[in-house]
Amino acid sequence: MSGLIRQRLSAVETDLRRAITELNTDWADRSISEIIDAMVGAELCHHPLYEKLNRLDAAQCQLDLGLYGMCADCESEIEPERLAQDPTEQRCQCCSEQYAHEHRRELRLSH
Incomplete structure (x- = not known):
């Protein structure tokens, strides 16, 4: 089972690395954690790739x-079924809903 999961995560990584090359950076050969650090340094923490890379890591x-x-x-x-849909999923359904609810509330309070 671990081998199948690694395969699925590797496929996600390949897709993310392809997207990273579209950012026109020299990050493609770096490790995932180094890319995450580079995105922080480049103030790209709000880029959709940033969250996906963190989830993969x-x-x-x-x-x-x-x-x-x-x-x-x-x-x-x-x-x-959640992991089958997204192998980088970090939360169960209940906690995911709670997180989304809290995050929406935080966004409303910050505006």
């Missing part, structure tokens, strides 16, 4: 630690 680390598929918030198992 987290999923790869969780897989290495034997924690892949565990919700980052409540530590319950993430529903298999």
Whole structure:
């Protein structure tokens, strides 16, 4: 099973690296964590790729630690259908909904 997950995460990484080359940077040969750091330095934290790279990095680390598929918030198992849809998913359905609700509220309060 771990091999299949690594394959799926590798496919996500390939797609993200392709998108990174479109940013016209010299980051393509860097590690995912180095690209994330470079995006912070270039003030690209709000770029859609930034969140996707962070999710990929987290999923790869969780897989290495034997924690892949565990919700980052409540530590319950993430529903298999959610992981099948997005192998970088970090939250179970319940926590994802709560996070989205809180994030929307934070956006309203900051404007």
